[in-house]
Amino acid sequence: MAAETTSTAPLAGIKVIDWTEVQSGPSCTQLLAWMGAEVIKIERPGGGDPTRSELLDIADSWSVYYLQLNANKKSLTLNCKTDEGKAIMTKLLQEADVFVENIGPGDVEKMGFGWEEVHKLNPKLIMASLKGFNQGSRFAHVKAFEPVAQSAGGAASTTGWNEGDFNVPTQSGAALGDSNTGMHLTIGILSALVQRQHTGEGCYVYQSMRNAVLNLCRIKLRDQIMLDNLGALPHYEVYPDFNWGKAIPRAENTEGGQVIGWTYKAKGWETDPNAYVYIVIQNSQKGFEALCNAIGKPELATDPKFTPWQNRQLHKQELYPMIEEYTKLYDKYELTDKLGAAGVPVGPVCDWYEIENDPELLSDGTIPEIDQGGARGKFKTIGLPFTMSNFTPDYKRAPDLGENNAEILEGLGYTAEQIAAMEQDGTLQQPQTPHNPAVQVIKK
Numbered sequence: 001m002a003a004e005t006t007s008t009a010p011l012a013g014i015k016v017i018d019w020t021e022v023q024s025g026p027s028c029t030q031l032l033a034w035m036g037a038e039v040i041k042i043e044r045p046g047g048g049d050p051t052r053s054e055l056l057d058i059a060d061s062w063s064v065y066y067l068q069l070n071a072n073k074k075s076l077t078l079n080c081k082t083d084e085g086k087a088i089m090t091k092l093l094q095e096a097d098v099f100v101e102n103i104g105p106g107d108v109e110k111m112g113f114g115w116e117e118v119h120k121l122n123p124k125l126i127m128a129s130l131k132g133f134n135q136g137s138r139f140a141h142v143k144a145f146e147p148v149a150q151s152a153g154g155a156a157s158t159t160g161w162n163e164g165d166f167n168v169p170t171q172s173g174a175a176l177g178d179s180n181t182g183m184h185l186t187i188g189i190l191s192a193l194v195q196r197q198h199t200g201e202g203c204y205v206y207q208s209m210r211n212a213v214l215n216l217c218r219i220k221l222r223d224q225i226m227l228d229n230l231g232a233l234p235h236y237e238v239y240p241d242f243n244w245g246k247a248i249p250r251a252e253n254t255e256g257g258q259v260i261g262w263t264y265k266a267k268g269w270e271t272d273p274n275a276y277v278y279i280v281i282q283n284s285q286k287g288f289e290a291l292c293n294a295i296g297k298p299e300l301a302t303d304p305k306f307t308p309w310q311n312r313q314l315h316k317q318e319l320y321p322m323i324e325e326y327t328k329l330y331d332k333y334e335l336t337d338k339l340g341a342a343g344v345p346v347g348p349v350c351d352w353y354e355i356e357n358d359p360e361l362l363s364d365g366t367i368p369e370i371d372q373g374g375a376r377g378k379f380k381t382i383g384l385p386f387t388m389s390n391f392t393p394d395y396k397r398a399p400d401l402g403e404n405n406a407e408i409l410e411g412l413g414y415t416a417e418q419i420a421a422m423e424q425d426g427t428l429q430q431p432q433t434p435h436n437p438a439v440q441v442i443k444k
Contacts, residue, residue: 008388008390008391009035009036009391009394010035010036010388010391011032011035011036011037012036012037013036014032014036014037014038014097014098014193015037015038015040015095015096015097015098016029016032016033016037016038016039016040016096016097016098016099016100017040017042017089017092017093017096017098017099017100018039018040018041018042018073018100019042019080019099019100019101019102019103019108020041020100020101020102020103020130021043021049021050021051021102021103022049022050022051022102022178023051023065023069023146023175023178023179023182024102024130024177024178024179024181024182024185024209025100025101025102025130025182025185026041026049026051026069026070026182027069027175027178027179027181027182027183028100028128028130028181028182028183028185028186028189029041029073029100029182030069030070030071030072030073030182031182031183031186031384032098032100032186032189033071033072033073034071034072034383034384034393034395035384035393037097037098038074039072039073039074040073040074040076040092040404040408041070041073041074041075041076041399042076042078042080042089043075043076043077043078043401043402044077044078044079045077045078045079045402045426045427045428045429046429047401048075048077048401048402048432049066049070051063051065051066051069052066052401052434053436054066056436056439057439058375058376058438058439059375059436059437059438059439060374060375060433060434060435060436061372061374061375061376061434061436062372062376062398062400062434064379066398067370067372067376067379067381067397067398068379068381068382070398070399071370071381071395071396071397071398072394072395072396072398073398073399074399074403074404074407074408075399075400075401075402075403075404075405076402076404076405076408076409077401077402077405077428077429077431078427078428079426079427079428080111080113081111082425082426082427084422084425084427085427086111086112088409088412088427089113090121091412092408092412093113093118093121093122093125094121094122095122095412096122096125097124097125097126097193098125098126098127098128098189098193099113099118099125099126099127099128100128100129100130100185100189101113101127101128101129101130102129102130102131104143105131105132105140105141105142105143106141108129115127115129115204119202119204122202123201123202124196124200124201124202125202126189126192126193126196126202126203126204126205127202127204127205128185128188128189128192128204128205128206128207129204129205129206129207130181130182130185130207130208130209131144131206131207131208131209132144132148132149132152132208132209132210133152133208133209133210134206134208134210134211135206135208137208137210139152144177144209144210145177146171146175146176146177146178147171147177148177148209149176149177149178149181149209149210149212149213150171150172150176150177150213151169152210152213153176153177153209153210153211153212153213153214153217154213154214154217154220154221155171155172155176155213155216155217156169156170156171156172157169157247157250158217158220158248158249158250158251159171159172159250159251160250160252161250161252162237162238162242162249162250162252167250170250176212176213176216177209177212177213178209180212180213180216181207181208181209181212181213183212184207184211184212184215185205185207185212188205188207189205191205192205219256219257220248223236223248224247224248227244227246227247227248231244232244233248233249234310234313234314235254235255235256235257235258235259235260235313236248236249236251236252236254237251237252237253237254237262237316238252239313239314240313240314253278255280258283258309259280259281259282259283260280260281260312260313260316260319261278261279261280261281262278262279262316262320262323263276263277263278263349264276264277264278264279264320264323264324264327264328265324265327265328266327266328266330266331266332266335266348267328267329267330267331267332267334268331269328273351274349274350274351275331275332275349276332276348276349277327277332277335277336277339277346277347277348277349278346278347278349279291279323279327279339279344279345279346280344280345280346281312281316281319282345283309284309285301285307285308287343287344288300288301288306288307288309288312289301290342290343290344291323291339291342291344293342294326294338294339294342294344295322295323295325295326295327296326297322297326300319300322305318306319332348332349333348335348336348355367356380365383365387365392366382366383366385367380367381367382367383368380368381368383368393368395370395370396370397370398371397372397372398373397374433374434375434381395383395400431400432400433400434401429401431401432401433402428402429402430402431402432403431405419405428405430405431406419409428
């Protein structure tokens with residue numbers, strides 16, 4: 001099985017220099033590593049990737065945050081501000097296929113590794129940068145974190161509720177700015193690799209966090225254009241009784257299209273904050289009849305307040321409690337089975353304890369377990385999100401800090417004596433295993 005996995009790995013033979021840290025960049029290079037690329041992670045001496053020691057949960061272990069984003073990689077501690085460090089980086093880039101970086105705006109250029117310089121070093125090299133904002137943007141100098149990208153990318157302003165104390169721009173629980181941007185950058189890198197097969201030359205791929213969020217918010221631009229033209233949006237929850245302004249309102253729990261979608265209480269909602277299902281009422285009369293029959297209220301299908309679908313939009317708030325009378329009789333999984341069998345689009349609201357322990361997700365490879373060894377032992381992660389008929393990722397542990405220093409540098413022609421000297425002068429840091437105390441959380 002291992003031989004088959006290696007032979008069909010899509011990126012086998014591709015070498016990636018990974019000068020990224022935290023989440024956005026490492027989520028990109030993690031995908032490349034799982035697809036078979038050799039990924040060499042460049043880490044600063046004195047601690048490495050900050051996530052190694054962030055959000056710790058057990059003693060003598062790198063954080064799960066770090067482990068989940070850096071499996072299958074190699075670690076090289078390298079101070080690229082020293083002359084020898086720059087020389088090593090130069091040699092690495094001369095041999096590499098892809099160079100990925102997400103360090104501070106302008107920093108890679110200051111150290112002599114901007115696109116013009118690396119393209120001269122290795123014309124076949126693909127360079128990929130991940131930053132907060134577009135090149136030439138008035139915000140190009142700004143360091144961006146996840147919420148910054150969601151805010152500037154139009155996600156926060158359209159997420160949440162339109163009245164009450166929580167009528168504020170709201171962050172999504174999904175990493176729209178970080179992991180989503182890493183995924184978009186991966187698409188760009190894979191496109192550049194295919195392009196190189198035709199041109200024989202590498203190119204520069206630039207991905208901003210803002211643009212990645214905007215791409216996922218494409219339908220919000222659709223809604224803004226509709227609002228510009230119509231003055232109101234019938235498919236929004238606040239329709240029809242809303243004081244429409246220039247910008248689209250927050251979407252609350254609507255589906256996002258012309259159909260009516262909402263979250264309904266399921267059995268056990270009194271004690272379980274996630275005992276809910278999401279149900280979509282389709283526009284077609286057939287789809288609406290299927291729902292009405294399934295919940296035991298066939299008469300709603302012929303009620304002129306709810307037929308045709310345009311009338312349902314006007315009176316949707318009246319439909320919600322009638323549907324919820326039915327949904328509160330069954331738990332969310334029973335509802336998914338019953339309504340799904342009737343042809344109604346429906347899904348359970350799954351909390352993360354349920355997801356972490358879902359037997360289907362554990363058995364089908366969605367949530368693989370990786371043996372890190374040491375105090376951590378096995379940890380779970382979200383694996384490669386797509387499947388291929390002839391390839392299964394070979395999930396491996398994340399490296400200790402500088403674990404692969406000797407292997408990588410000897411491959412570049414350095415001797416053990418030279419490596420030891422660079423560890424003394426600060427160009428490198430000696431390999432380090434995790435040594436953190438037990439973590440105690442204060443609970444009220």
